[in-house]
Amino acid sequence: MTADTARYKLGLFLGRHETPHSGLWRYSVSLSKAIASLLERDNKFYSRILAFSSENLPSSPENLDVEIISDSFGLRRFGILTDLFYKTKSCDLIHGTANFLPLLKSSKKRVLTVHDLLQIFPEVDRSSFYIKLRSFFYKTIYKHIFKNVDLIICSNSQIKKDLKGKLSVKTRIEVLPLPIGEQYIDSKKLVNSIKNKYLLAFASKDPRKNITLVLEAFKKVKEKSEVCLVLVSNSFDVSNKLNSLIEQFEISSSSEIFTNVSDEKLLELYQGASGLVFPSKSEGFGYPVYEALSQKCPVLLGNKFQILEVIPSADPGLVTCDVTSCVSLVKGIFNLLEVEEDLEKVSKDIGQKLNPKNIAKSFIKLYEEILSL
Numbered sequence: 001m002t003a004d005t006a007r008y009k010l011g012l013f014l015g016r017h018e019t020p021h022s023g024l025w026r027y028s029v030s031l032s033k034a035i036a037s038l039l040e041r042d043n044k045f046y047s048r049i050l051a052f053s054s055e056n057l058p059s060s061p062e063n064l065d066v067e068i069i070s071d072s073f074g075l076r077r078f079g080i081l082t083d084l085f086y087k088t089k090s091c092d093l094i095h096g097t098a099n100f101l102p103l104l105k106s107s108k109k110r111v112l113t114v115h116d117l118l119q120i121f122p123e124v125d126r127s128s129f130y131i132k133l134r135s136f137f138y139k140t141i142y143k144h145i146f147k148n149v150d151l152i153i154c155s156n157s158q159i160k161k162d163l164k165g166k167l168s169v170k171t172r173i174e175v176l177p178l179p180i181g182e183q184y185i186d187s188k189k190l191v192n193s194i195k196n197k198y199l200l201a202f203a204s205k206d207p208r209k210n211i212t213l214v215l216e217a218f219k220k221v222k223e224k225s226e227v228c229l230v231l232v233s234n235s236f237d238v239s240n241k242l243n244s245l246i247e248q249f250e251i252s253s254s255s256e257i258f259t260n261v262s263d264e265k266l267l268e269l270y271q272g273a274s275g276l277v278f279p280s281k282s283e284g285f286g287y288p289v290y291e292a293l294s295q296k297c298p299v300l301l302g303n304k305f306q307i308l309e310v311i312p313s314a315d316p317g318l319v320t321c322d323v324t325s326c327v328s329l330v331k332g333i334f335n336l337l338e339v340e341e342d343l344e345k346v347s348k349d350i351g352q353k354l355n356p357k358n359i360a361k362s363f364i365k366l367y368e369e370i371l372s373l
Contacts, residue, residue, distance in 0.1 A: 116284025
């Protein structure tokens with residue numbers, strides 16, 4: 001089948017990301033692969049993927065092509081702005097899978113997935129001029145997009161509430177869970193290269209991830225435990241800063257950093273960890289929590305209610321703490337190390353509810369509804 005013979009043309013706009021190792025990029029790739037797989041033998045749709053990178057994208061079946069958007073001189077926010085006017089071949093429906101999408105008339109219907117509103121309402125000091133300017137920039141773009149889409153999809157009821165309450169969005173909003181990567185579904189057991197008992201944590205340049213507090217708390221944990229800390233970083237700049245902090249907290253001998261890890265390596269790290277330390281101040285969907293639980297790895301976090309809304313059975317694998325307190329985080333880490341519950345049911349529930357193909361089917365039904373098939 002070709003674009004000329006297909007009944008409808010679907011565009012998947014995967015958006016711009018700081019790195020192809022970000023959670024949003026992994027989600028977008030996972031969803032595009034699942035949709036491409038389901039539509040491979042479907043004579044209704046011809047799909048076009050628009051992305052800033054070709055990394056890990058699905059191989060092109062007969063009813064799919066890939067279009068790489070320009071890098072906008074390496075300026076991500078400039079790219080986000082110019083993407084609103086991005087010209088591509090005509091689509092009957094375009095789905096922006098990661099907060100943004102083009103708004104030209106080349107697409108008749110538009111669907112947008114909103115993962116979070118952290119760019120508008122950041123969990124940082126909002127008094128600085130830079131933060132105010134950044135919030136204004138994103139709020140202006142979002143409001144324009146929200147008025148010009150036919151459907152907004154978000155991952156939990158709190159985002160829907162904020163869209164309607166804080167931003168007065170009138171567009172139809174549906175709450176649907178978002179898929180984790182297919183490698184987490186019925187995954188094989190991998191051989192772990194790390195022999196010592198360890199906790200896993202994620203680091204990025206975003207201050208809401210709270211990584212400095214994690215290192216401070218781990219220094220105190222090390223006084224009473226032989227556990228090690230494994231840090232996953234999404235850039236070499238972040239890893240260099242982490243090395244300096246690790247030396248500052250004098251935990252170099254019990255810490256290890258992995259940078260830009262592959263999907264398989266990340267799966268291995270989840271499977272071998274005694275727990276995931278994830279004291280983020282705010283999250284959209286919180287992919288690492290579901291990824292960890294899918295591998296029966298318990299998680300320490302600040303608020304579990306958003307997770308329980310999606311996976312009610314996850315409670316035995318969740319430990320909470322005050323993410324602003326080092327004392328509370330230390331206590332939470334020790335509680336995390338004591339989790340002994342069998343997380344088999346949690347893993348199975350995640351494998352069913354967050355399976356990319358199952359979620360892709362829900363998305364395709366919405367596409368068909370919007371197109372009035």
